Amino acid sequence: MPEQRTLKRAQADKRAGKAPSTQAGEFVKEQVDKVRAGKHGVRSAKQAIAIGLSEARRAGVAVKSPKKGAASEATRKKADKDNAAGQHRHAASKGTKSTESTAKRSRAASAALKREGSAGASPQALSKQTKTAAAKRPAASRSAAAKKAAATKGAAGRSAAAKKAAHTRASRTHH
Numbered sequence: 001m002p003e004q005r006t007l008k009r010a011q012a013d014k015r016a017g018k019a020p021s022t023q024a025g026e027f028v029k030e031q032v033d034k035v036r037a038g039k040h041g042v043r044s045a046k047q048a049i050a051i052g053l054s055e056a057r058r059a060g061v062a063v064k065s066p067k068k069g070a071a072s073e074a075t076r077k078k079a080d081k082d083n084a085a086g087q088h089r090h091a092a093s094k095g096t097k098s099t100e101s102t103a104k105r106s107r108a109a110s111a112a113l114k115r116e117g118s119a120g121a122s123p124q125a126l127s128k129q130t131k132t133a134a135a136k137r138p139a140a141s142r143s144a145a146a147k148k149a150a151a152t153k154g155a156a157g158r159s160a161a162a163k164k165a166a167h168t169r170a171s172r173t174h175h
Contacts, residue, residue, distance in 0.1 A: 002059055004027075004029055006026050006027060009028045010023040010027065010059065012054070013026065017150065019145075019152075020062045022061065023056065024053055024056035024061050026056075027052040027056040027061070028048065028056075029052070031048045031052040031075075031121075032121045035118050035121035039104060040110070040113035041114065042116055042117075042118075043116055043120055046129060048121050050075075053079075054082050057079060057083045057085070058082050059086060059088050060087065061086065062083075062085040063117045065078060
């Protein structure tokens with residue numbers, strides 16, 4: 001269950017006109033923080049992101065399911081189910097499962113996550129994941145995303161980003 005402050009931040013992003021992926025980023029951040037705090041572990045950065053996206057979909061963030069061929073059929077089905085749950089529609093494939101077995105499954109999943117390590121949420125692991133994901137996207141798509149990000153940032157945000165960039169450039173030239 002996502003924390004209230006995560007839901008509030010995602011709603012604020014939505015009001016600011018930010019993309020669903022940006023709204024979902026709040027849930028991913030929460031997962032990374034949970035792993036770093038030792039609440040549970042993950043096998044990889046991808047798993048932390050997947051858990052965050054699943055929570056975002058269930059909270060009603062309009063994150064699209066992966067395209068055919070982009071992810072396994074099971075992953076796409078899970079994404080569709082999460083989206084349906086987020087829209088308060090029961091997934092069509094929901095049979096008559098006893099509450100006991102779902103509670104058992106939930107406990108088992110939590111226990112399995114607790115056994116995993118926290119290296120998957122390390123800055124190095126996340127950086128590597130980000131770079132490989134970005135490399136798979138065409139330059140035009142990355143450029144369009146950056147342009148939209150700049151447009152929805154707001155004047156204060158743009159100013160802060162420009163100051164940070166100038167500071168980064170200055171620190172890189174003094175080496």
